[in-house]
Amino acid sequence: MHADLVAIGAVVLAAGLLARAGRRIGLPSIPCYLVVGILLGPGTPGPVLIEDPAELSVLAALGLVLLLFHLGVEFPVEQVLGSGRRLFLAAGCYIGLNVTAGLLLGFALGWGTAEALVIAGGLGISSSAIATKLLIELHRLTNAETPVVLGIIVIEDLFLAFYLALLAPVLSDATSPLGFVRDVAISFGFLVLLFAVARYGARAVGALVGSREDELLAVLVVGLVLLVAGLSEQVRVSDAIGALLIGLVISRTRVRERVERLVLPLRDVFAAVFFVTFGLSIDLGALETVALPAAVAVLATLTCNLAAGVVTARLFGLNQRAAANIGLTVLGRGEFSLILVTLAIGAGLDGRIGPFIALYVLGLAVLAPLLAAKSRYLARFIPDGLLRSRWRYVREETISTACTHLDQISVTGTDLRECPQCVAEGHGWVQLRLCLTCGAVGCCDDSVGKHASAHFTRTRHPIVESLEPGEDWRYCYLDRALVRPPLGREPDATPR
Amino acid sequence: MGHGVQVQDLPGIGKRYDLDLGQRAGRISVVVRNDGNRDLYVFTGQSGDPTAVVELTEEQARKLGALLGGTFFEG
Ligand SMILES: [Zn+2]
Ligand SMILES: [Zn+2]
Ligand SMILES: [Zn+2]
Numbered sequence: 302m303h304a305d306l307v308a309i310g311a312v313v314l315a316a317g318l319l320a321r322a323g324r325r326i327g328l329p330s331i332p333c334y335l336v337v338g339i340l341l342g343p344g345t346p347g348p349v350l351i352e353d354p355a356e357l358s359v360l361a362a363l364g365l366v367l368l369l370f371h372l373g374v375e376f377p378v379e380q381v382l383g384s385g386r387r388l389f390l391a392a393g394c395y396i397g398l399n400v401t402a403g404l405l406l407g408f409a410l411g412w413g414t415a416e417a418l419v420i421a422g423g424l425g426i427s428s429s430a431i432a433t434k435l436l437i438e439l440h441r442l443t444n445a446e447t448p449v450v451l452g453i454i455v456i457e458d459l460f461l462a463f464y465l466a467l468l469a470p471v472l473s474d475a476t477s478p479l480g481f482v483r484d485v486a487i488s489f490g491f492l493v494l495l496f497a498v499a500r501y502g503a504r505a506v507g508a509l510v511g512s513r514e515d516e517l518l519a520v521l522v523v524g525l526v527l528l529v530a531g532l533s534e535q536v537r538v539s540d541a542i543g544a545l546l547i548g549l550v551i552s553r554t555r556v557r558e559r560v561e562r563l564v565l566p567l568r569d570v571f572a573a574v575f576f577v578t579f580g581l582s583i584d585l586g587a588l589e590t591v592a593l594p595a596a597v598a599v600l601a602t603l604t605c606n607l608a609a610g611v612v613t614a615r616l617f618g619l620n621q622r623a624a625a626n627i628g629l630t631v632l633g634r635g636e637f638s639l640i641l642v643t644l645a646i647g648a649g650l651d652g653r654i655g656p657f658i659a660l661y662v663l664g665l666a667v668l669a670p671l672l673a674a675k676s677r678y679l680a681r682f683i684p685d686g687l688l689r690s691r692w693r694y695v696r697e698e699t700i701s702t703a704c705t706h707l708d709q710i711s712v713t714g715t716d717l718r719e720c721p722q723c724v725a726e727g728h729g730w731v732q733l734r735l736c737l738t739c740g741a742v743g744c745c746d747d748s749v750g751k752h753a754s755a756h757f758t759r760t761r762h763p764i765v766e767s768l769e770p771g772e773d774w775r776y777c778y779l780d781r782a783l784v785r786p787p788l789g790r791e792p793d794a795t796p797r
Numbered sequence: 798m799g800h801g802v803q804v805q806d807l808p809g810i811g812k813r814y815d816l817d818l819g820q821r822a823g824r825i826s827v828v829v830r831n832d833g834n835r836d837l838y839v840f841t842g843q844s845g846d847p848t849a850v851v852e853l854t855e856e857q858a859r860k861l862g863a864l865l866g867g868t869f870f871e872g
Pocket of ligand 1: 703704705706707763777778779780
């Protein structure tokens with residue numbers, strides 16, 4: 302049967318219009334698309350524009366594939382690898398808490414082991430799209446915690462890739478343990494192959510699709526992506542992973558930026574169809590039966606996110622406001638949860654996870670913007686003792702320094718008023734600086750000795766504070782940036 | 798110290814550029830997003846919350862740049 306263009310057009314238009322209306326009250330797009338699908342689908346009383354969601358299955362699959370392909374293309378490999386121990390700890394804590402909670406809840410629901418694993422992923426991975434939009438719309442791009450939030454999102458994307466690979470054999474219909482092992486081997490072998498292509502064959506792939514004309518580049522890339530995604534599906538690795546990895550391959554070619562730009566509008570359109578189609582398959586009656594588990598899941602995610610926010614703020618030396626911002630910005634769930642569940646349902650898992658995740662995503666997609674905008678009030682209730690007990694925090698203030706070494710501050714004052722090295726060498730100095738890591742005092746760069754800079758070069762202690770009367774600025778040598786208060790500083794020089 | 802332009806990566810969004818105007822005058826941050834849009838954050842005083850935030854398209858940013866650079870005198 303041919304898909305009915307009138308119906309598809311009407312549904313997509315309605316989805317776009319609702320998302321546009323939702324913008325006025327700060328709603329992200331994904332819940333709007335879902336709601337339109339649910340309302341106009343066969344499972345809900347009222348107008349039914351599309352009787353059979355399967356009519357849209359090819360377009361929706363295109364949406365899923367392009368979502369993951371684009372993720373792969375813009376995946377910042379170097380940034381992840383260079384992001385340092387603290388960020389991996391923070392992201393690990395965030396993912397660990399949420400996935401564990403999801404796994405526990407999944408097993409408690411008793412829908413099955415594979416279902417529990419899917420729920421763990423669906424609850425564990427936040428929506429990059431929602432988090433990024435929130436940061437832009439709440440004017441938080443220059444906040445001190447924003448690079449940390451973005452770093453966590455990037456590591457989550459990496460986790461998603463591995464989780465998809467892990468899930469592929471679980472979702473296949475292998476009955477014997479041997480078949481299961483074989484599927485794992487094939488799945489990871491295929492991953493290794495594509496990684497090898499990304500590493501060594503990117504130039505050849507770039508030459509294959511790298512037309513100078515935008516038109517041909519778009520056609521060639523979309524063709525290649527669909528082919529690889531389809532082949533992956535055939536060797537029982539999901540099309541999702543294939544798309545993600547061919548994205549990684551393209552990201553290492555010189556056409557990367559053009560592909561990113563050309564594929565973006567395609568991705569947005571077909572992703573919208575994907576979300577609407579997901580909504581179409583949801584039965585309003587089924588939503589009621591999963592309302593309680595979905596509510597529990599929302600509360601569990603909220604709790605885990607806040608805990609992870611506090612841990613992250615502690616790791617990076619940030620204050621309460623930043624802790625609340627971190628936890629609440631990455632609260633939204635969206636594209637990845639829906640992709641995982643789509644794969645699961647396609648593999649014939651318990652159908653109840655569909656409405657369950659739909660309701661969960663809807664709940665959090667509405668809650669996340671509301672709560673993130675009000676993080677100030679939450680910050681009031683986080684006690685100082687959860688962060689660094691030696692600091693006194695200005696809990697509700699935004700920290701907007703570009704420095705990311707606030708955790709290395711452990712000294713906040715001194716009564717020393719001389720440069721010991723200059724005294725020893727028998728000459729004077731212009732101004733004094735205090736090392737906030739160890740408390741050493743040295744003279745500034747306008748002095749003969751330049752002992753403060755020398756101290757940094759020797760010890761790599763990054764942040765100094767001016768000891769000039771009336772001045773309270775701090776400077777980070779590593780970021781070459783002024784570190785402005787409030788930093789959770791002690792107002793008086795004597796530590797508590 | 799610290800009176801040049803500092804750059805910070807914002808993975809997935811773009812780059813942040815900070816221009817320090819000195820202790821009293823404050824700071825201007827420009828975020829150049831990967832999609833071409835710019836966000837102009839203006840900070841005055843000691844608060845970490847921006848005094849004003851302006852979102853500019855690439856075109857608007859170019860015009861503003863020309864105005865600030867003094868090369869754009871026609872009405
Ligand atoms: Zn720093
Ligand atoms: Zn000295
Ligand atoms: Zn030191």
